[in-house]
Amino acid sequence: MRVLIATDAWRPQINGVVRSLERMFEAAPDFGVTAQMLTPEGFRQVGLPSYPDIRIALASQQQVARRIAEFGPDHIHIATEGPIGWLTRAVCLAQKRTFTTSYHTRFPQYVAARWPIPESWSYRFLRRFHAPAAGVMVSTATVEAELRDHGFEHILRWGRGVDLSLFHPRAASVLDLPRPIFLSVGRVAVEKNLEAFLSLRLPGSKVVVGDGPALADLKRAFPEAHFLGAREGEELAAIYASSDVFVFPSLTDTFGIVLLEAAASGLPVAAFPVQGPSDVFAGGNAAVLHEDLRQAALSALRLSREAGPELAARHSWQSSAEQFYGHIRRAAQEAAARPAPVQNVTAFASARGAEASGRARSPA
Known part of the structure; x- marks a missing residue:
């Protein structure tokens, strides 16, 4: 096929x-x-x-x-x-x-x-x-x-x-930053609601991975955050596994593959209780979903890092x-x-007859 x-x-x-x-x-x-x-x-x-x-x-x-x-x-x-x-x-x-x-x-x-x-x-x-x-x-x-x-x-x-051979827990860290490290990954654009994450009062460090039209503005507005740009493959997987909590501030994503990548990496997730996170983490203990994103992020620090990989293993x-x-x-x-469309034979014959009659009446 x-x-x-x-x-x-x-x-x-x-x-x-x-x-x-x-x-x-x-x-x-x-x-x-x-x-x-x-x-x-x-x-x-x-x-x-x-x-x-x-x-x-x-x-x-x-x-x-x-x-x-x-x-x-x-x-x-x-x-x-x-x-x-x-x-x-x-x-x-x-x-x-x-x-x-x-x-x-x-x-x-x-x-x-x-x-x-x-x-x-x-x-x-x-x-x-x-x-x-x-x-x-x-x-x-x-x-x-x-x-x-x-x-x-x-x-x-x-x-x-999610690719479980790539995204999984790792012993070594590639991020030398004050802990805890709160990570967000995705397109850096207004609809991703990143400002809701970057404006939170949180201990440690905030890290953003991704590129997009809002990047320059967010860098100016939040100089204390660490913007690493777009990362892929092994480099991205290592950043996930080196962080402490994945913060997903989006209110509009239909799913959010990054949620599965974070979970597979053993990273507890903090998000709003909206579609996407609610669907991915329904009935599990790998995330804290709350209207107060700061409370969700701090509470996620207390979650076990084992629940995420177990959840991600169900999504291949x-x-x-x-x-x-x-x-x-x-x-x-x-x-x-389905049968092929059949022409209306009667209508077709009538049309042909009218066409022939018209030709016969036409002057030479």
């Missing part, structure tokens, strides 16, 4: 969407799938307003249709609602192709945090995008309920995972890929089982 995954989020971006899609692409052969990515690579690009480091494609529908035809997919999955997503959607509708989509980001809340645009308008826009899909993949029960409340249909569950990328490709295969099979 050949599957095309269309996404506006791709390298060099570093975020949960890119990480999830990379994992699905890598796992494709395990499920008998030949996957190909359709990304902004190879198209003319421009920086996203207010996110100049995020490049979006300036492509045409014809260019996207050509890329799709060259690969010849059996199924198309559209992962994002940006230009690549909309153009791929347009091609699928024009060619009557079945496709699935996924919902990764709470854009209505992100947009409302930056501009005076009602969330209802954004949900209407997103609902229109996802409505023709055979299925809309979401990460948690909370996101599913939220979208159903806003009129979305055909919702499918697609969980996320293999099971995530099994869900992802399972949904895709079922959508493709259901599409193949």
Whole structure:
């Protein structure tokens, strides 16, 4: 089976969407799938307003249709609602192709945090995008309920995972800072609510790993914090394991893969009791969720570092890929089982007769 995954989020971006899609692409052969990515690579690009480091494609529908035809997919999955997503959607509708989509980001809340645009308008826009899909993949029960409340249909569950071979407790520390060390990892942008973390009165040190449009402003506003920039792989895993508490101040994330990475590293988590943290840590002892983030952070210091790895072990990328490709295969099979549209023979014959009569009456 050949599957095309269309996404506006791709390298060099570093975020949960890119990480999830990379994992699905890598796992494709395990499920008998030949996957190909359709990304902004190879198209003319421009920086996203207010996110100049995020490049979006300036492509045409014809260019996207050509890329799709060259690969010849059996199924198309559209992962994002940006230009690549909309153009791929347009091609699928024009060619009557079945496709699935996924919902990764709470854009209505992100947009409302930056501009005076009602969330209802954004949900209407997103609902229109996802409505023709055979299925809309979401990460948690909370996101599913939220979208159903806003009129979305055909919702499918697609969980996320963590690389346990990379993220795990370590004996040595790579951070030579006053303890306790409170860490936050993610995109440094206004919607991540990092100011709520950096403004807390906490002992020890605050460390932020990540890059983004708010980085310069936050550095000026909180000179006592340690901003390490974007880190990946072994370097990132060592920073997690060297910290004492992971603080997740976001109010809008649909999941937060960084939560699983922190837990797998043996790092207790402090967060607000909102979707994302509430879904990941439901019924566990690896996090403290509280409306008072300072209280949550201080209380998390008393948690056992053993609970996180136990929780993270239940979330593998293999099971995530099994869900992802399972949904895709079922959508493709259901599409193949549907009878091809049959033309109305009577109407067709009448139209042909009228056309012939018109020709007969036409002057020579």
